[in-house]
Each structure stands twice: as structure tokens, then as C-alpha cells.
Amino acid sequence: MNKVITTDICVIGAGSGGLSVAAGAVQMGADVVLIEKGKMGGDCLNTGCVPSKALLAAGHAAENARTASHFGVSTGPVEVDFGAAMDHVHSVIAGIAPHDSVERFEELGCTVIQAEARFTGPGEVIAGDKTVKAKRFVVATGSRAAVPPIPGLEAVGYFTNETIFENRSSPDHLIIIGGGPIGLEMAQAHQQLGAKVTVIEMMNILPKDDPDLVSVVREQIKASGISLYEQAKTKEILEVADRIRVVIEHDGIEITLEGSHLLLATGRKPNVENLGLSNAGIEYDQRGISVDARLRSSNRKVFAIGDVTGGLQFTHMAGYDAGIVIRNALFRLPAKIDHSAVPWVTYTHPELAQVGMTETDARQKFGDDIRVVTWDYAENDRARAEADTTGFIKVVTTRRGRILGAGIVGRQAGELIGVWALAISQKMKIGAIAGMIAPYPTLGELSKRVAGAWYTPSLFSAKTRKIVRFLLNLG
Template structure:
């Protein structure tokens, strides 16, 4: 069969861009197809705009503590037009990294249209039929909208349109206490909106419970109200929208944000017609990210599995290596990290304490170190939070950190989980003083302390001391 390309990539988000760019840099002829915006979810309505909003909100929060550490600040004056502009300036500044022009310079043929798979080696797009030995699907995900009565009859926000608001909400009601819900709740509250979060379970339920408790305490103190219950019905009201909760309460607000999770974007691409197996929420793939048709891969949010930008990039890189060099590359989630950018941040890698105890029982030990013993944190006047490291024997199998810049502290723990470093090496490392990263050394040292200062080392040290006294 004569092919038009070596690789066809459908989707210009994190996974698709890494896969397409990687293959092109190896000299392959690549077609990169994107029917909407280059950069996908992360650039346009995910990581970039949310972190820009969070940063603006942090600035307001800092100013709200007018006198602190002997320094008095003016109370914040929030101009929503300026916040909106900051968000979209951040998107515009990063957009060239993901642009059509950049990937054309790499050697990709970029096609801005919607694609449909027509065979295990063929794709229709813009009236053309493209063919290639390998196809990569990277179509991403979209907000899951739950079947709540009346929701279709009222205007509501998701992460896809909340960053386009030109007017600040007076009262933002959020259905869902996951990552998006919690980040938006704190940010809008700090900027001056009234915020209510409706969540039937524990907020941020996939994270360590002790770490989440620290965040909830901070966010509640800042003014966010949490309502435990399930949203059953939504209707318009004089104030904007009313949400009826199964606990009997009715919450009214000016705006409604639905943030209850994501669903894979798989409809309209010809997958079912082609017989590609679908799972509960996404394309079914093996460890190499191959679909049920082995010449077709699926990476990122469109397949079943974790939905994180860095995961999409990792999978795109793996697939690019497999296609270009013939190296079978399997995903490994043993040291999967993620971070929620509330303040304080919550960062997790590997197993949580509850997951580890469920899996390994009494073989699990936990070492916990508070930032109230970290001298940089004390000097900064921000000692909220802790680091909790989960061990099976001397092997790290998970860690949870809550505190300022928690996500920045995950790297050495990733290396220890994957065996590229040891806790003994971390515990004996020389670390710049004063830094928050010293907490990692403190936890690692604490794990080895019973061994280092155990009976045998003490006996040896005593013997040496006696000998020195005799022969001095």
C-alpha cells in the first residue's frame, strides 16, 4: 500500500503535539490534524488560564492582609477587566509554543479541520483521504455534565467558558469539589465573589485526607462555604440560578459552575464504525497505548486512564519513540504525580496512605514532617502543611505534600519511587539552607534514623570510643 504519510496525528493538544513533533523531528512525514484550537485544553481553557486566575487571586489575598510582618499594604481593589486581560495575555504569550507555524517548522503538515477514521490506516479530512502505517488519536476530553433536572434550561459555566466571563460573579455556586471546583472556589472568593461548593463526598477525594483537611480549613476561613449533598434540581431565579440539594437546602447564586469531572471526546471520529473498542470512559488501550486495532494508538484524555497534561505529554513521547525507533514503550504509573494549585497546594505521588494500607496492610509505615519545623517556612511566616511519605520497608511507595509550592518538592520523591535515588542518599544530601526542600531531607533522614542510631551502630560507636580512650 502506498501511504501519503508515515504518521497521522488527530488532535493538537498536549499528547498530540508531543507525538507529532517527536515523529517530525526524527524526519518522519507527519500529518497533524486539529479541528478546533491548537494547544488543546491545557492552553485554552485548562492549566494556563486557571493558573493565571489563581495568581491574580493570590495577589488580592496577600493585599487583603493589610498589615503583616511590620509591612502595611493598601487593601486590594479588584478590576475584573484587568483580571480577564491577564488570563488572556497569558494564553496569548504561550500560544506560539503550540502554534501551527511552530509545528510546520518542525516538519509537520498541519491541517485545521475535523478528521474521521475510515480504516486502520486511513483518515478523511477536508475532502482528502490521508493514509499512514500508524495513526495516533489524541482528541482529548470535555466537561462531564451530569443529568441534573433543569440544568439544560439555565445558563451554566464549565472550564470551557468560565475564563471568558467579562463580569465577575456576585455569587458563584459550584457543583463539584474536585480539582477544578476547589481551585476556582478559592480564586473567585479571593477576588471578592461569594462562593458556595456543593459536593456529596469529601472534596478532592483522590488526594490524601490529612492534606485535603488543611486546604479545606484555609479555604473555609477565607469565606468559601461547603454544602455536603447532591444537586438534584436546577432552576432559574431572580438572582440567577437556584440549586436544590438532596439535604433539603436550596442555594441561589448569580452564576453556576459545573465541575464534576471529564469525559473522553470520542464521538464523531469514526471509532465505533471502525470497531475500535471503547471502555467505560474512553478508548480502551494496552500499556503501549495501542487500541484494539494495533496500528492505531490513543494518548491523553481520550483514552481510559489518568487525565493530566503531563501524562498526555508522557504518552505522546512514548508513542513517538515506539513509532520512530521501534522501541516498545509501556506506561508506568508507579510514580505518577499530580498537584492541585490551591493555596496551600496539595501534591501527590504514588499511593496515598489509605491506598497503601489497603494494599499492603501492616507492612506500611508513614513518616510525617510538618513545615512548622522547616526554618524557611518559619522565616516566611507560612508554616501551614506537612510532608507525608509512605514506606513499604525502606522503599517509598507514595507521598503527599500540602503547603506552599508543594508541587515543586515532588521530584526527589519521584526518583526514589522509581529507584533512581535512595532515601538514604536524600537523608545525607547537602541541601541549600534555608529552603523548603529541606523537608524532604528531614523525612528521608527520619525514615533511616532508627537504623542509623540503632543498637548495632551504638555498640560499634561505644567500642571505638573505648579504644580511643585506651590508645589516645
């Protein structure tokens, strides 16, 4: 017979969101059972955010060495050891893994069960040889790579983000299907590490971002030598003599591409299968578990967070969701999610970061009753000193100056977007940014300068000049 465990909180899934709930709840005095069938740390640590940024860092290092002569530094021919680059990736994972490990969470006081969990009723799950009964459950099972129904795909070998980081030899020609953040980041990393790369996207790349910002990334991607096909339909995939052939339709013309390796980066699919959700009265579909603004499922004892809800699929969203659940489940506070200030970043070079509304979003809601201001990296002294002036910052406000959204494309955009996320979350007006003191010379001055540009039309108007002359004439 299964051993029965009774607990306060049972968390299913030890990715970013699940670990945040478990760590927070147990340290606040709750009894916590944490169940994970795979690797602790989930997708983000093992096959997502961490390895992709580590591989990008290796690629950027190679590219920096190639372009060092711009600064008067001679490096000679750049040689890339692809296997060593992957060693770097896995050393980064190994360095972070203890923070997410079974041992750490057992030391915190959690009961960790390494098995597949399945609901058997509205208030219990089975995991291995144990039955867990809990006052509250949190489903945080994440998502996995979606595999599109392309004719011939099932007969060829391909990578997804779950397998690409196990590859230790540089592809001769990597074909990537999907021009979202994952596809573009892996395209640039592999190109900088020496591979020929082709990206195929059925729509336009980075469709959720501001098109003006995306155009800068597009130009840089093409300039680097990556072949990019947008608005292209993938019709068929074949394997011929150990080569991958991808047949696409682009601009009304059928084109056959041939490469050595294939990477699918065509979105994510929530992990809802084999959880017994129907047994617990939890409503779900192929998009994920349905939740309300408090992240409760149709079974009010069961919360769902992160990718499995089909919402914004970012690691920091799972962490944010965890805080909402803790307030609801432990303190019985009616905390609700607010996605008005969620930042996201694509870590290509240049980086592209966004928070709040894009200009298109704002015009759809407010019409022409908005203001848009921009400031170029080329006008920033730090960017000039570092010879990296590609990009700009764009801010959208109401006519009265309340910040609705901001986007940045350029060096360290992901680091710069934080101040705008804070401003939007606190409903600040743009004057707060214009009035701050930014250290010189920093890229952070971009935010202050773009905020100051919002006031330029009024500060240097004919009306202002008349007022100044009047006051000066008073003596």
C-alpha cells in the same frame, strides 16, 4: 474529489499529547500530518491548566496584598479589577500560543489540517477536503467537561472550564458543583478576587488524595470564607429572577442555595464521538478508547494517548504517553506505560501534591509492613521566614526503606514533589534523600528532614547508644 495525502504518522488532536507526538516525530525524520478541528494547544492552553493557574495567580496576588501587614507592609484597601485579571489570563495564553501554533508546526515540517477528522477505514481518515492514509495513527482528542443529569440544569445558564474564562465580571455569588481540583482551584481564585463562593461535592473533596493532606486544604478553604458542602446530593436547579437556585440534600436536610452564577466541575468526558472509530475497528466506550500497555488500540496501527483513553487526566501524562508512542511507532521498541511515579498537584493555597501510593494504597497492598514518616512546615526555617507554616510532608516506604509514595500539602508543594517522583521512578530508597545536601534555608529541606526522620528510631535507640559507648571506651 478529496485530495489524498499519504504519510507516516497522522496525529488527530493538537493538544499537549498530540503536539508532543507531532513535534517529536517530524524532528526525527517522519512525515507527519496533524489534524485539529478546534484551537491549537487544546484544553490545557485555552481552557484548562494555563488559564486556571493564571487566574489563581491573580487571586493569590490580591490575597497577598490583603495580608501584607503581617510583614509590616501597609497597602491600604485592596481593589480588584476582575476584567483586568481576565486580561492577565488571556495575555498568558497569547504568550504561549505561538509555541503551539499552526505556523510553528508547519515550520517544523508538519502538514497541518484544520478540520474535523473521521476514520473511514482501518488505515485512513477524512478531514475537510482531504483523505489521509498513514502507516500509524495517534488519536489525541482529549476530553471535555462532563455535564451531570441534574433536574432543571438544561434550563439554566452555567459555566464549565470551557467558558468560565470568558467571564469578565466578578460573580456576586459563584456556586460550584464539584470539589475536585478544578472546582477547588476556581473556588479559591474567585473568592480571593472578591466573589462569594459555595462548593457542593457529592463525596469528599479531592477523593484521590491522601485524606490527611486533604484535611489541611479543607480547613484552609473553610477558613477563607468559602462555604463547603460535602457528601451533598444536588437535587434540582432553578433560575428565578436571574438568580440560580440550587436545591441540595445535606446531612438529611434539604437546603436551597441561591447564587448569581453556576460552575460545573464534575469531571471530564473523553472525546470519542464523530471520529468513526468503529470504521477503523477501534474498540471504545463512554470511558474512552481501550488501549494496551503500549497505548495501542484494538487496531494495532492506531495509538491513543491522553484523556481520550480514560486514564489519568493530566497534561504531563499526555506528554509522557507521547514518548511511549514515539518509541513504539518510530523505533518499534515495545515501550510500555508505567504509572507508579505519576505526580499530580492541586494548585490551591496551600498546594497539595501527590506521587506514588497514598498510605491507604500502601496498606491495602502491604498491610502493616510499611513505614510512614512526616515532617511539618512549621519545623522549616524558610517557611517560618515567609510566615507560611501550614502543611506537612508525608512519605510512605517499605520496612526496608524503598519509597512507595509521597504527599505534600503546603507552600510550593508542586515544586517539591519532583524529587520524590524521581526517587520512585528510579526505585530509590529513602537513604538517597536523607543523604543529599539541601541548600539552607529552603523548603527543599523538608524532603531531607522527613527522610532523616525515617532513621530517627534506629539512630537514637538504646542499641545505638551502647555501640557508641563501646567504641568510645576503646580510646
